Amino acid sequence: MTTDPFETVIGLEVHVQLDTRTKLFCPCRNTFGEPPNTQICPVCYGLPGALPVPNRRAVELAVVAALALDCRVEPESVFERKNYFYPDLPKGYQITQYERPLARSGGVRIQVGDGPSRTIRIHRIQLEEDAGKLVHDGYRGSEEGSGVDFNRAGVPLIEIVSEPDLRSAAEAGAYGRTLRQRIVHAGVSDADMEKGNLRMDGNISVRRRGEAALGAKVELKNLNSFRYLERALTYEEARQRELLRVGGVVVQETRLFDESQGRSFAMRSKEEAADYRYFPDPDLPPLRLPPELVESARAGLPEVPADRAARFVRDFALADDAARRIATRRELADYFEAVVAGAADSGASAREVAPVAASFLTTDAVAREKQDGGFRAPPRSLGELMARLADGRLPRNAARDLFDALADRGRRAPPLDALIAELGFGDLAGAGRLQRAAAEVIAAHPAEAEAYRAGRTKVIGFLMGRLLRELRGKADARAARSALERALDAD
Amino acid sequence: MVLPAVERRRRSARLREGETGAETAVGLALERARAARDAGAFLHLDEAGARDRARALDRAPEGRADRPLFGLPVAVKDNIAVRGLPSTSGSALLADYRAPFDATVVSRLRRAGAVILGTTNLDEFGMGSSTTRGFRGASRNPAAPHRIAGGSSGGSAAAVASGAAFAALGTDTGGSVRQPAAHCGLYGIRPTWGRVSRFGMTAYASSLDQVGVLASDPVEVGRVLGTIAGADPRDATSARRPVPDFASAASRPRTPRRLTVCADADLAPLDPASRGAFQRAVRRFQAAGTRVRRAPLPDADSAVAAYYLIACAEASSNLSRFDGLRYGRREAGDGTLAGAYRVSRSRGFGAEVRRRILLGAALLSRGYKDAVYGAATVARRRTREALLRLLAGSDALLLPVTLSPPRRLDRPDPASAEYRADRFNILAALGSLPALAIPAGERDGLPFGVQLMGPPWEEGALLSVAASVA
Ligand SMILES: [Zn+2]
Numbered sequence: 001m002t003t004d005p006f007e008t009v010i011g012l013e014v015h016v017q018l019d020t021r022t023k024l025f026c027p028c029r030n031t032f033g034e035p036p037n038t039q040i041c042p043v044c045y046g047l048p049g050a051l052p053v054p055n056r057r058a059v060e061l062a063v064v065a066a067l068a069l070d071c072r073v074e075p076e077s078v079f080e081r082k083n084y085f086y087p088d089l090p091k092g093y094q095i096t097q098y099e100r101p102l103a104r105s106g107g108v109r110i111q112v113g114d115g116p117s118r119t120i121r122i123h124r125i126q127l128e129e130d131a132g133k134l135v136h137d138g139y140r141g142s143e144e145g146s147g148v149d150f151n152r153a154g155v156p157l158i159e160i161v162s163e164p165d166l167r168s169a170a171e172a173g174a175y176g177r178t179l180r181q182r183i184v185h186a187g188v189s190d191a192d193m194e195k196g197n198l199r200m201d202g203n204i205s206v207r208r209r210g211e212a213a214l215g216a217k218v219e220l221k222n223l224n225s226f227r228y229l230e231r232a233l234t235y236e237e238a239r240q241r242e243l244l245r246v247g248g249v250v251v252q253e254t255r256l257f258d259e260s261q262g263r264s265f266a267m268r269s270k271e272e273a274a275d276y277r278y279f280p281d282p283d284l285p286p287l288r289l290p291p292e293l294v295e296s297a298r299a300g301l302p303e304v305p306a307d308r309a310a311r312f313v314r315d316f317a318l319a320d321d322a323a324r325r326i327a328t329r330r331e332l333a334d335y336f337e338a339v340v341a342g343a344a345d346s347g348a349s350a351r352e353v354a355p356v357a358a359s360f361l362t363t364d365a366v367a368r369e370k371q372d373g374g375f376r377a378p379p380r381s382l383g384e385l386m387a388r389l390a391d392g393r394l395p396r397n398a399a400r401d402l403f404d405a406l407a408d409r410g411r412r413a414p415p416l417d418a419l420i421a422e423l424g425f426g427d428l429a430g431a432g433r434l435q436r437a438a439a440e441v442i443a444a445h446p447a448e449a450e451a452y453r454a455g456r457t458k459v460i461g462f463l464m465g466r467l468l469r470e471l472r473g474k475a476d477a478r479a480a481r482s483a484l485e486r487a488l489d490a491d
Numbered sequence: 492m493v494l495p496a497v498e499r500r501r502r503s504a505r506l507r508e509g510e511t512g513a514e515t516a517v518g519l520a521l522e523r524a525r526a527a528r529d530a531g532a533f534l535h536l537d538e539a540g541a542r543d544r545a546r547a548l549d550r551a552p553e554g555r556a557d558r559p560l561f562g563l564p565v566a567v568k569d570n571i572a573v574r575g576l577p578s579t580s581g582s583a584l585l586a587d588y589r590a591p592f593d594a595t596v597v598s599r600l601r602r603a604g605a606v607i608l609g610t611t612n613l614d615e616f617g618m619g620s621s622t623t624r625g626f627r628g629a630s631r632n633p634a635a636p637h638r639i640a641g642g643s644s645g646g647s648a649a650a651v652a653s654g655a656a657f658a659a660l661g662t663d664t665g666g667s668v669r670q671p672a673a674h675c676g677l678y679g680i681r682p683t684w685g686r687v688s689r690f691g692m693t694a695y696a697s698s699l700d701q702v703g704v705l706a707s708d709p710v711e712v713g714r715v716l717g718t719i720a721g722a723d724p725r726d727a728t729s730a731r732r733p734v735p736d737f738a739s740a741a742s743r744p745r746t747p748r749r750l751t752v753c754a755d756a757d758l759a760p761l762d763p764a765s766r767g768a769f770q771r772a773v774r775r776f777q778a779a780g781t782r783v784r785r786a787p788l789p790d791a792d793s794a795v796a797a798y799y800l801i802a803c804a805e806a807s808s809n810l811s812r813f814d815g816l817r818y819g820r821r822e823a824g825d826g827t828l829a830g831a832y833r834v835s836r837s838r839g840f841g842a843e844v845r846r847r848i849l850l851g852a853a854l855l856s857r858g859y860k861d862a863v864y865g866a867a868t869v870a871r872r873r874t875r876e877a878l879l880r881l882l883a884g885s886d887a888l889l890l891p892v893t894l895s896p897p898r899r900l901d902r903p904d905p906a907s908a909e910y911r912a913d914r915f916n917i918l919a920a921l922g923s924l925p926a927l928a929i930p931a932g933e934r935d936g937l938p939f940g941v942q943l944m945g946p947p948w949e950e951g952a953l954l955s956v957a958a959s960v961a
Contacts, residue, residue: 178957
């Protein structure tokens with residue numbers, strides 16, 4: 001096996017729009033897809049005399065993101081102006097952070113395929129405003145020149161800057177995906193890449209293995225999907241390696257990857273690199289984050305999915321894969337826990353109800369969730385319902401119907417008992433009819449019951465037949481069987 | 492033409508006491524305002540709007556108690572947004588721009604019952620101390636029409652001195668309220684930075700800019716300042732502090748126990764007549780029982796340099812928004828984007844503004860930022876500390892405002908001389924301290940003023956001291 005003489009070094013800068021109601025420094029709405037220039041005001045349009053006022057919610061979300069990425073939140077950070085001219089930048093400067101960012105020194109663990117998991121360090125996170133957007137067609141006068149839509153100008157962003165810890169395009173992809181997952185899970189952003197909620201730039205250099213200094217780095221701009229990121233970095237890595245292999249020199253520059261041609265092009269060299277003339281924004285006092293604010297954000301931080309799955313296995317006796325399936329979706333996991341809590345409140349055992357609820361939510365409730373865009377059945381009532389399903393007081397078909405009724409009526413749904421009576425499931429659900437029927441069948445057939453207890457478990461088929469006939473088919477087989485087993489074991 | 496101070500104060504007092512109504516007061520002001528406009532004080536006079544507003548106020552006199560500035564005719568410097576009126580900041584680039592909103596100070600004035608007469612002349616974006624550098628020409632000094640009114644709030648000073656406004660708003664970045672007040676024989680206050688909202692003021696150098704008030708007596712200054720001061724949710728740098736009753740402070744004269752005269756040794760930069768006038772002002776305090784000590788100016792030359800470096804650095808960024816793309820004068824240039832920027836900005840801005848932008852941008856560039864801008868920041872902090880030390884031993888500092896009488900309009904100073912002449916005025920700005928220019932007689936038959944500088948948030952104390960020698 002020959003060792004690779006070169007080593008690739010990659011760092012990513014990831015921009016994430018924060019999911020706030022309003023923009024970072026003005027009361028305009030932070031929305032997507034509105035008609036151009038309808039979400040603007042003197043502040044984000046850069047009129048003379050307008051001043052920025054920081055949005056508290058944006059600051060809180062940035063802190064949550066920083067904590068979710070294991071960063072240290074700085075007690076004091078400073079907004080600075082990054083000065084340059086471009087039509088999408090209404091003030092002629094972007095308000096961002098430079099020398100004193102909001103957070104530093106974090107990291108996430110990534111894994112590529114079955115390889116070992118590695119920690120990728122995060123250098124810093126800064127809070128900043130987005131720019132507007134050039135639009136080239138689809139409006140009156142678009143033949144004569146480009147227009148600018150300022151709806152996006154001033155939308156809050158965090159920029160997450162990694163250390164140059166990534167060693168391949170695949171690692172960069174894994175890092176990006178992990179970051180996205182954390183961000184979404186923390187409730188900080190939808191990180192919808194189609195909408196430009198999450199955008200990436202990459203820095204890549206290649207050096208001889210064993211060398212400490214980094215090679216000349218190339219910056220790749222606007223890597224706006226993970227697939228595109230990996231392709232662009234793969235191409236650039238190969239380009240640099242080939243250059244070095246034949247004794248060439250990599251020029252430090254900014255390049256743009258063209259996917260249709262499968263290659264990258266130089267945008268500007270280091271000499272042309274802009275000088276942004278950063279200085280602290282005199283319109284904004286230093287951003288002070290008292291420890292209480294950081295701690296309360298930390299307390300509100302959702303559990304990491306892996307930890308939550310482990311807890312589901314431990315406390316709720318879920319199977320590993322079921323636990324993982326639920327825990328990775330925060331909204332589902334929250335709802336699941338509320339349902340189990342509702343069941344426990346009604347006197348049932350959480351460990352018995354939870355597996356039933358887990359299976360119900362990931363199978364029967366899925367279509368409904370899609371239709372409603374979430375879970376509308378009151379979790380308390382659904383908890384009670386799951387308890388009855390688990391102990392066999394309700395057949396699964398009936399549970400499905402009742403769940404639909406609960407979801408239809410949402411918060412206005414009556415108590416479960418009333419709903420059961422209303423829908424005519426009363427004779428099934430009422431006072432444990434299934435158990436009574438099972439007990440009656442056993443009492444009527446003492447010999448078979450005795451045989452079962454002696455170990456000839458096959459006779460349960462006979463008893464089942466009797467029981468189902470007794471119930472005239474209004475119970476499902478699984479529920480009937482478990483009621484029967486429970487009654488036999490209890491005797 | 493100047494309206495004698497006695498008459499101006501009488502008009503103010505009669506309106507205040509309710510002896511005249513809003514329409515009468517506004518009518519008296521407007522009678523003088525047209526001439527003042529022709530003398531360059533106003534850039535835009537809203538006669539019809541002012542008369543309508545005055546009539547409406549008089550029709551509901553029962554609201555008088557809730558309107559502390561009932562009927563007060565006020566002029567507003569043209570770099571402060573007045574909804575619907577042109578707001579040019581004295582720049583050709585903004586010749587056709589109208590403000591779509593009121594500055595916070597303007598909406599507070601309106602709510603208090605003041606009547607906005609129009610907007611006043613200035614040096615372009617407040618960069619200057621002569622009010623000759625606006626795109627619409629100079630504002631003449633009402634006391635001496637062939638001389639400057641001072642600046643950059645020269646139009647506001649001229650409007651008040653000529654009786655065309657009972658009070659005016661100015662902005663003071665490094666003396667722009669106090670210097671024209673002194674040249675026109677008025678009271679002019681620069682409040683503590685953060686005391687008054689800057690929302691709606693076109694920024695020149697944000698960390699130095701403050702909206703200030705010019706008027707003919709301390710009480711009027713106190714009333715207007717009390718109205719416009721206080722925290723503003725639209726300005727993150729406005730201070731969340733209670734606003735004292737400045738008007739009653741101004742009507743309680745208090746002779747200071749100790750004053751520190753803070754000037755270069757033997758007042759060297761002042762011309763002989765001004766030196767004599769300043770010494771007369773000092774003796775007046777001494778005669779009233781004030782103990783006066785002398786202290787050298789804290790490193791004035793490096794303070795002036797630090798002031799200009801910081802002001803230009805911030806200006807280079809603040810004025811970037813004027814690119815001609817979204818509003819303001821737009822030139823196509825050679826058809827490229829860079830060309831459009833270059834031509835719109837180089838034709839739109841005057842020479843002094845271009846000079847300061849270029850200087851500021853250079854200062855913030857790689858290789859200069861740490862050495863120059865960084866050093867200026869340090870010098871600024873030292874100046875503030877030195878001033879606070881001086882203030883610890885006295886009630887206020889007493890300083891000159893100007894080095895010489897207002898110059899003739901036909902004898903322009905080189906910019907460098909103007910920078911040097913700011914040496915006493917930039918101190919309060921660098922130190923974020925309040926300072927009040929007060930009239931102190933005449934020299935060579937022209938108005939002369941001195942300034943009092945106080946500890947942070949002590950505008951009321953300065954007004955009480957001013958009242959003691961009024
Ligand atoms: Zn806005």
